[in-house]
Amino acid sequence: MCSRDCCNNKGPVSRTKEGNPCEKKTQKQESEIIVPTPQSLLYPYEVIQEIADFIVKGSGIRPKIGIICGSGLGSLADIIQNPKVFDYEKIPNFPVSTVEGHAGRLVVGTLEGANVMAMQGRFHFYEGYPLAKCSMPVRVMKLCGVEYLFATNAAGGINPKYAVGDIMLMHDHVNMLGFAGNSPLQGPNDPRFGPRFPALVNSYNKDLINKAIEISKTMGIESSVHVGVYSCLGGPTYETIAELKALRMMGVDAVGMSTVHEVITARHCDMKVFAFSLITNKCATEYSDKKDDEASHDEVMAVAKNRQKTCCELVSRLVAEIQKTA
Numbered sequence: 001m002c003s004r005d006c007c008n009n010k011g012p013v014s015r016t017k018e019g020n021p022c023e024k025k026t027q028k029q030e031s032e033i034i035v036p037t038p039q040s041l042l043y044p045y046e047v048i049q050e051i052a053d054f055i056v057k058g059s060g061i062r063p064k065i066g067i068i069c070g071s072g073l074g075s076l077a078d079i080i081q082n083p084k085v086f087d088y089e090k091i092p093n094f095p096v097s098t099v100e101g102h103a104g105r106l107v108v109g110t111l112e113g114a115n116v117m118a119m120q121g122r123f124h125f126y127e128g129y130p131l132a133k134c135s136m137p138v139r140v141m142k143l144c145g146v147e148y149l150f151a152t153n154a155a156g157g158i159n160p161k162y163a164v165g166d167i168m169l170m171h172d173h174v175n176m177l178g179f180a181g182n183s184p185l186q187g188p189n190d191p192r193f194g195p196r197f198p199a200l201v202n203s204y205n206k207d208l209i210n211k212a213i214e215i216s217k218t219m220g221i222e223s224s225v226h227v228g229v230y231s232c233l234g235g236p237t238y239e240t241i242a243e244l245k246a247l248r249m250m251g252v253d254a255v256g257m258s259t260v261h262e263v264i265t266a267r268h269c270d271m272k273v274f275a276f277s278l279i280t281n282k283c284a285t286e287y288s289d290k291k292d293d294e295a296s297h298d299e300v301m302a303v304a305k306n307r308q309k310t311c312c313e314l315v316s317r318l319v320a321e322i323q324k325t326a
């Protein structure tokens, strides 16, 4: 509120470049002007290094594969052997998970003989975190030694051929937050992480996609595994019918509220990326009065719980393949 008697403005005083128009500018006020921190400066290299050292020293492990567990897919971290668990609150400078189905723990250990670390709980833009904060753990993974990022998510199926419970191997994305000018890389670039202008074609590693397809055949689930395009929206609202129609026209097969900024951050620092969506609900692209058409987080969680065994097997087998060729 403006404290001046001359002023009728009872709203919050805005600290813009122009200042509060009803107050005379003084030297002190100029220094109070709040300029938002560019995203890339939120977590400088040295801070990321400190977090990575904390994890590597605390676990005695230098992981090669990093796994991000999607909503309801926390069991991907439960299959890690000899786990060393770090609650996010206990990791210096780490955010906390606020979403149901995201426990908020980092699990470091081995899977199929490979050193791995898994985030049991990711950070989303709609939780109030800037994108650079959401994807900061990917840089921590990199400085821990991670070469491969496995990003998983729960997503709504827009492609009419997709059924609930299917898996979509991501081979591309449409970055809706990026269309609006938001990027985890916004701000000065630190070349120790990667280049100013990273290319994103070939972001999703083709060898890993092909291996996953082969694995799906040996598991007998190939008819419910697709290769498609994911799009991330800001959330937390699920999409309107008009938005879903627009996304479909753009070639999007599945929609969610995560993953893309993690992939951008991983590609910026030259990690190999494998990502998949578990289709937890079918998105309606026509108007109807059916309550069934409304997405709900309870449904998302229930489907993820039902399909967690299959997702765990796919991830374990792909890790085993990577380990075999290492």
Ligand SMILES: O=P(O)(O)O[C@H]1O[C@H](CO)[C@@H](O)[C@H]1O
Binding pocket: 069, 070, 071, 099, 122, 124, 152, 153, 154, 155, 235, 256, 257, 258, 259, 296, 297, 300
């Ligand atoms: O992308 P993950 O974290 O799997 O979660 C998905 O599920 C939640 C909505 O039900 C959103 O957070 C959406 O992004």
